[in-house]
Amino acid sequence: MYYYYYYYAMMTIVWWWWAPGVVGSYRGVEVGDARYAKPMLACDREREVAANMINDGYCDCEDGADEPGTASCASVSATTKHWCPNAGHEPTAISLSRVDDGICDCCDGSDEGPGACADSCDADAKRAAAEREIAAAVQRTGYAKRLEFACRAARDRKEAEADLAKVTESIKAESGQLAAAEADLERARQKADAAVEADARSRLHEAFHLHTLDAEGLRGLVLDLARRVEVDPDVLLRLARSANGFPEDKKPVEEEPLDDSAVKDDHILPAADVVVDKNKALELATYRRSLSIVLGQTERKFLKKLEQRVKDLEAKVAKKKSKVEKAEAMVADFRDDDGALLVLRRTCLEYDSSGYEYDICFFDKAKQGRTRLGNFRRMEGSAMIFDGGDRCYNGPSRSLKVNFVCGAEDSVVAFTEPETCVYVATVATPCVCEQPPDSPPPLPCKDPGLVVDFFNSAIRPLLAKLPFLSSSS
Amino acid sequence: MSSRGLVCIIILGIASAVDRSKFRKCGDTRFCRVHRNAAAPPPAFFVDPSTVALDDDTGELTLMLRGGGGPLAVSVQPHLDAGVVRVRIVDPARPRWEPTDVLLSETFALDAGAALETNDDKASLLLGDGSRVAITYAPFVLDLWGAAGGSQPLARLNAEQLLHFERGGGGDAAAAAATTSVEIEATGEEAPAATNEEEEEEEECADGTAWNGEACLEIAGYWEDGLARFADGSKEVKREAATNLKTSAALLDVSESFGGHQDSVKNGPTSVGADVTFPSAEALFGLAEHATGLALKPTTGEVGPKYGEPYRFYNLDVFEYELDEPMALYGSIPLAWGHSTSTGETVGAFWNNPSETFADVEWIEANEGRRVHWLSESGVIEVFFISGSPLGAMSKFASLVGAQELPPIFALGYHQCRWNYKDEKDVAAVHGNFEALDIPYDVLWLDIEHTDGKRYFTWDKLLFPSPVDMQRNLSKTGRKMVTIVDPHIKRDPSYAIHSEATRLGLYIKDKSGSKDFDGWCWPGSSSYLDFTSTRVREWWAERFSLENYRGSTTDLYTWNDMNEPSVFNGPEVTMSKECLSLDGVEHREWHNLYGMYFARATAEGLALRGRSSSSEREGGKRPFVLTRSFYAGSQRWGAMWTGDNAAQWSHLEIAAPMLLSISVCGFSFAGADAGGFFGDPDPELMTRWIQAAAYTPFFRGHAHHDAKRREPWSFGDPWTQRVRAAIADRYALLPYWYSTFARARFGGEPVMRPVWACAPTDPQALAIDDQWFIGSDLLVKPAVQPGVDSVDVYVPKGPSLFFDARIEHKHAKYEPGTLARRVPAPIDGLGAAVPVFQRGGSIVPRQRRLRRSTVPMRTDPYELSVALDASGKAEGLVYLDDQSTFAFRDDNAFSWTTFEFKANALSASVAVGVLPPALARDRATSLGIRLQENAAFQPPPNIVERIIILGLAGTPNRVVVRDGPALDFAWESASKRLVVRKPQLKVADAWIIDLEF
Structure with missing residues (x-):
């Protein structure tokens, strides 16, 4: 703190010292900036101020153009920066709020009064150069690997696409089988439904003592009934036509006898079961016994088998479909990319931070010790999102976002938890290294197919001539 | 205690998110029922005429009251500070525990010129200033009459005969209690509507277990919501609190039971209560801290929209508090102000009682004033009546309990907090973003996770391995750090603080008096230091020395949270009332003081730290302590904030009324967490909150650990630039803030002021609590609703016109007593988003240069904004000192510059070490300021670089420093303002600038 007090004592003096400068060489202005070489300085788009107002310690321009070498114009609206020449190092432009x-x-201390700061430009430049060199080396190495990975990804993708095609084809076949099985099942179900319906009718016949009546008896019954309840003759006529299988509005065809097969049934209930109660009769009329009672064991088993087959086929198709979707999504994720990141599919990285052990398995899952941070969900831009991890004590379910930076090797650079149970990792990997500015254009991938062909056509016959190898193959 | 006659009703139900059932209401509280809902009126008290006596030396009037048990002794002490009268009513037979550290001094100068007049049925104490205290004997009523006389007394004590004094004790005393207290019977009103709900007697879970909704499970810990947590992270399902209602058969059983916690009330009932009437008041204010509007709503009587409960004072950690509820919150200042716009006078009643207290507010019918019925669980009756102009009365109150301590200037900057900045890398990243984006801030905060297992004064070795380097990295750019230190101490034998506190016997005892109290808080099983004890406070203060607090530096300051105290497994999430202080006094007696004592011990520790050796005289760095819990007078030890609010527009809206209430109760350095603690604000809410909070005294952004990051850059541009501009606004106005805080320290007036206090005769001002004054010169009304881009600003009646302080809005002029409609409040109005009006007749200082923090601003030049009144005059004060030490207090090392504009001349005159004419000497000395010309003190060398004058009719021909050079100036006709360029005169100097027309 005492450092500041020393400085304050000097401040007012310094203030005058710097202002106003010589035209063309103002504090905080880049040497050779033509704007400052004229008798009038343009500022705030439409204004001009006299050169003697430059760096005079009073803010005349809202954009700060007249005070690049003082803090007078330091404000939210100032767009002017203070230029640090930083001889021996790179010039920088800093906010006016930093001046004095x-x-x-600034490494040359030009933002403060004379003598206030040591000049650190040389040291800074050396350090920066060293850092740049390291970064460039990393980028070169990383990029070379990335190209290799991209080729591998291209091969993987080709394989994936081939797999995809294969799976799609097999889905077609299985879809056909499924359709057939569904049709079989539908038929069997219809048959079973009919049996249930017949069962119900026969039970109804028994309940109303119809099963023992012959055709004549039935006709008599119908006529008796019609007389007793005063049935509209037209209704009766229409019902009779319908029972004979004719449209109701046409005249009945006398020649065709009524089909009495419906009333003949093998199952005859004992008389004791005969229902006389009116309500029971009505209930029976609408009751259907379940399939399992009506059908025989063989029929039941057959139906079940059909159902199972449909189910199995459905699951098979669904599984393959999701496989296809996944494969498609993966291909899609890297549509605009060389897909180098895909090599991380088989990679897991560990990281120790502040006593916690983290594990990231890319495109799979992430953990902190035994706590699950989540499963891979999707790519979000170039970041990898894991979610649905273990719930936090009193908090949300854990999630992880992995940001990638260029590195010569795969490694975790940082692991943070900016919000409770929301983790953010930074991973260095060659997969995202950009092309170094001065590197030659990348060579095309070696086609692995050519290598295999060459092996098959040239090497294998040679090998085959070696008896000790061919015998083992 | 016998449990016969108890009607135990337990309702099985799931508590709602905001668990109101966790907190007691009046009906759950025996003494409140006795005072408030008494079936029969309490006994009347009569003055024994033979006991009325005046001590001629001091002016103290004493008398005895009869009725309702043994005699009560009344003492009336008129203060020399005109308008202040202290009235005490005690039981002379059984002295009770009373707080000794609330008042600035126990020996106030009394009005020795008081004269007594008596006759058969009344007495009258005539005071030096012409006011008087009139006492009617039968029944006892005390009336306070103002110097101006008038048709009504200013205030009346016991006009409604609600004076009630339970005598406690067993045996005779209990019998006396039985005769004086009439219990209500268990009625349908008391029993919650249980008829349609599942109603059954439930077995309580065994000790160490709690209900999870299906079964009793083993408790793994507790959380701040007061609910147990189980091993799998799930939480207790609260079965609604058992309410025990006593039938009249249980009159003598004064034990209490609430939420499964028992209180045997071993000393018997000792409650006290009395009514105070403000006959001419049109509105009441004060009664902080409650999440309610500024003007107090009635809680009883026939008039007005009512709260169902009285305002409650019982410092509690209320998890996710609700708005517009008179429920107790974290702090208590039992002070009510009654204001009359017909006289412009304010009368206050400070009910100085730190035990659990309720205040029943009544609007008397036919506009016959307002009434507060005070009732406290224990202690004595001590009421201070304070009258005067609104600001004058508040100054007098400051002389009683202390003024707002002057903060070190960094504390007035922007504070960035979060639960939690995770580790040193996180701290560096947040700091780095402020640096990269050139956003000013002064303090970065660390919440509880920075510690080694919630052991305060320690650091998590993995997350914060090099705290000193971390702090140095901040202080390199003028920044400070704050770490949290809570009062609960982890019961871990290997933790030095705990083992030493145990060995020295510094902990609060449980009800047995022999065992250290053990409660659950953040660290798990914890004990609580007895900060009511001087010995404990001194020991605590030493913990802050750089040697004891390893990893601390002098740039590290302190946040005191959880000091109600919060006890997760205690009744109402606090400590049992049966716990005992080291002096053997029940927690019941001093509950509301605990938070203040804790913050005080901390502040004393930080102040101690600034001194390198004991031989060196006082004058170390001013402490900075933020406290959540407080009592009247807590302002002497630092700042407060309104606790755990939520990221909702309604919470942004309630912030202003809450802060205004706290301010008028004497605590000026107050703020609400910008952004809202719980939940996630959208960028609009966050931006509006920062814009509004920049114009409140304590300005901190904070967030819960489950909330998304919300630092100024979290929403990206344009939001980042909006937030940056709002923070820059705050910094530009720091010279005004600091001078206003100095006026609060030297004069006792609040920093943030309600409109009514600045416009005492304007009836329309009484209802306004969404706009406020900073000091006397700036009127602020931020937009606090979504989707608005303008606000209506009420310009109060009075002599002053107002100017929009923003050039962007052409310094529009507004006449007094008008509603300025649709004043622009554009959310993207960088630097002009918040409507701020400057009072005509005032001069406001600013430092326009944007800097990283307050440190580089120390010598930056000033801009003076002169707003003329109708007669072409204006006046303003600028206070200067070293901004960081107590030299202002101990060595009178300060200066006041009075700027005055009249007759077309702006003059500056300086008072060094003494007061300017505008401030009162007696007030400052009563507030502990030494005044003496101080030639040795060199005020800082800041110069005035720009003067802006609003309200001139036209442009002058010449602007010239008298006996000096002519100055450049510009007349900006669009905004009708004169800008004087580069006068380059010192702020703390004498000079005159003439405008020649």
Whole structure:
């Protein structure tokens, strides 16, 4: 703190010291900036101020153009920056708020009064150059690997596409089988339904003592009934036509006898079961016994078997479909990319941070110790999202976002938890290294197919001539 | 205690998200029922005329009351500070515990010129300023009459005969209690509507287990919501609190039971209560802290929209508190102000009682004033009556309990907090973002997770391996750090604080008096230091020394949370009333003081830290302590905030009324967490909140650990730039904030002021609590609703016109007593988003240069904004000191510059070490400021770089420093303002600038 007090004592003096500068060489202005080489300085788009107002310690332009070398215009609206020449290092442009604030921001100390800061430009430049060199080396190595990975991904993708085609084909076949099985099942079900219906009718016949009546008896009964309840003759006529299988509105065809097969039934209930109660009779009229009672064991088993077959086929198709969708999604994720990241599919990385052990298996799952941080869900831009992990004590279910940066090797750089149970990891990997600026254009991938062909056509025959190898193959 | 006659009703039900059933209501509380719903009126009290006596030396009037048990002693002490009268009513036979540390001094200067007049049925104490205290004997009523006389007393004590004094004790005393207290019977009103709900007697879960909705499971811990947690992370399902109602057969059983917690009330009933009437008041204010509007609503009587419950004072950690409820919150200041716009006078009643207290508010019919019925569980009756102009009365109150301590200036900057910045990398990243985006801030905060297992004064070794380097990295750019230190101490024998506190016997005892109280809080099983004890406070203060607090630096300050105290498994999430202090006094007596004592011990520790050796005289760095719990006078030890609010527009809206209530109760350094603690604000809410909070005294962004990140850059541009501009606004106005805080410290006036206090005769001002004054010169009304881009601003009646302070809005001029409609409040109005009006007749200082923090601003130049009144005059004060130490208090190392504009001349005059004419010497000395010309003090060398004058009729021909050079100036006709360029005169100097027309 005392450092500041020392500085404050100097401040007012410094303030005058710097202002105003010589035209063309103002503090905080890049050497050779033509704007500052004229007698009038243009600022705030439409205004001009006299050159003697530059760096005079008073803010005349809202954009700060007249005070690049003081903090007078430091404000939210200032767009002007203070230019640090930083001889021996790269020039920088800093916010006007940093000028003469007692804190050294430029490596040459030009943002503070004379003597306030040590010049660290040479050291900074050396350090920066070293850092750049390392970064460039990493990028070169990383990018070379990335190309290799991309080729591998291209092969993988080709294989995936071939697999996809195969699966799609087999889905077609299985879909056909499924349709056939569904048809079989439908037929069997209809048959069974008919049996249930027949069963119900026969029970109804018994309940109303109809099963023992012959055709004549039935006719008599119908006529008796019609007389007793005063049935409209037209209704009777229509019902009779219908029972004979004719449209109701046409005249009955006398020649065709009524089909009495419906009333003949093998199952005759004992008389004791005969229902006389009116309500029971009505109930019986609408009651259908279940399939399992009506059908025989063989029929039941057959139906079940058909059902199972449909189910199995459905599951098979669904599984394959999801496989296809996944494969499609993966291909789609890297549509605009070389797919190099796909090599991480088989990679898991470990990381220790502040006493916690993290495991990330890319495109799969992530853990913190034994706690699940989530399963791979999707790519979000170039970031990998895991979610649905274990719930937090008193909080949400855990999730992880992995951001990738260029690195020579795969490694976890940082693992943070910015919000409770929301994790963010930074992973260095060659997979995202950009092409170094001065590197030659990448060579096309070696086609693995050619290698295999060459092996098959040239090497294998040679090998085959070696008896000790051919015998083992 | 006998349990015969108990009607135990347990209702099985699932508590709602905001668990109101966890907190007691008046009906659940014996003494409140006795006072408030008494079936028969309490006994009347009569003055024994033979006992009325005046002590001629001091002016103290004493008398005895008869009725309702043994005699009660009344003492009336008129203060020399005109308008302040203290009235005490005690039981002379059985002295009770009373707080000794609330009042600034126990020996106030009394009005020795008081004269007594008596006759058969009344006495009258005539005071030096012409006011008087009139006492009617039968029944006892005390009336306070103002100097101006008038047709009504200013205030009346016991006009409604609600004076009630339970005598406690067993045996005779219990019998006395039985005769004076009439219990209500268990009625349908008391029993919650249970008829249609499942109603059954439930077995309680065994000790160590709790109900999970299906079964009793073993408890793994507790959380701040007061519910147990199980091993799988799931939480207890609360079966609604058991309410025990006593029938009249149980009159003598004064034990209490609530939410499964028992209280035997071993000393018997000792409650006290009395009514205070404000006959001419049109509105009441105060009674902080409640999440309610500024003007108090009635809780009883026939008039007005009512709350169903009285305002409650019992410092509690209320998890996810509700709005517009008179429920107790974290802090208590039992002070009510009655205001009359016909006289412009305010009368206050400060009910100085730190035990559980209720205040029943009544609007008397036919506009016959307002009434507060105070009732406290224990202690004595001590009421201070305070009258005067609104600001004058508040100053007088400050002289009683202390003024707002002057914060070090960094504390007025922006504070960035979150539960939690995870580790040193996180801290560096957040700091780095502020740096990269050039957003000013002063303090970065660390919540409980920075500690080693919630052991305060320690650091998590893995997350924070190098705390000193971390703090240095912040302080390099002028920033500070705050760490949290809570009062619960982890019961871990290997934790030095615990083992030493145990060895020295510093913990609060359980009801047996022999065992250290053990309750559950963040660290699990915890004990609580007895901060009511001087010895404990001194020991605690030493914990903050750089040697004891490893990893601390002098740039580290402190946040005191959970100091109600919060006890997760205690009744109402606090400590049992039966716990005992080291002096053997029940927690019941001092509950509402605990938070204040804790923050005080902490502040004393930080102040101690600034001194390198004991021989060095006082003058170390000012402490900065933020407290959640407080009592009257807590402002002497730092700042407060309104606790765990929520990221909702309604919580943004309630912030202003809550802060205003707290301010008028004497606590100026107050804020609400910007963004809202629970939940996620959308960018609009976050931005509006930062914009509004920038104009409140304590300005901190904070967030719950489940909430998404919400630092200024979290929503990206344009939001980042909006938030940045709002924070920059705050920094530009810091010279005004600091001078206003200095006026609060030297004069006792609040920093954030309600409109009515600044416009005492304007009836329309009484209802306004969504706009406020900072000091006396700036009127602020931020937009606090979604989707709006303008607000209506009420310009109060009075002598002053107002100017929009924003050039972007052409400094529009508004006449007093008008509603300025659709004043622009554009959310994207960088630097002009918040409607701020400057009072005509005022001069406001600013520092326009955007900086990283307050440190580089220390010597930056000033801009003076002069807003003329109708007669072409204006006045303003700027306070300067070292901004960080107590030299202002101990060495009178400060200066006040009075700027005055009149007759077309702006003059500056400086008072160094003494007061400017506008401030009262007596007030400052009563607030502990030494005043003496101080030639040794060199005020900071800041200069004035720009003067803006609003309200001139036209442009002058010349602007010239008297006996000096002519100055450049510009007349900006669109906004009718004169800008004087580069006067380059010192702020703390004498000079005159003439405008020549």
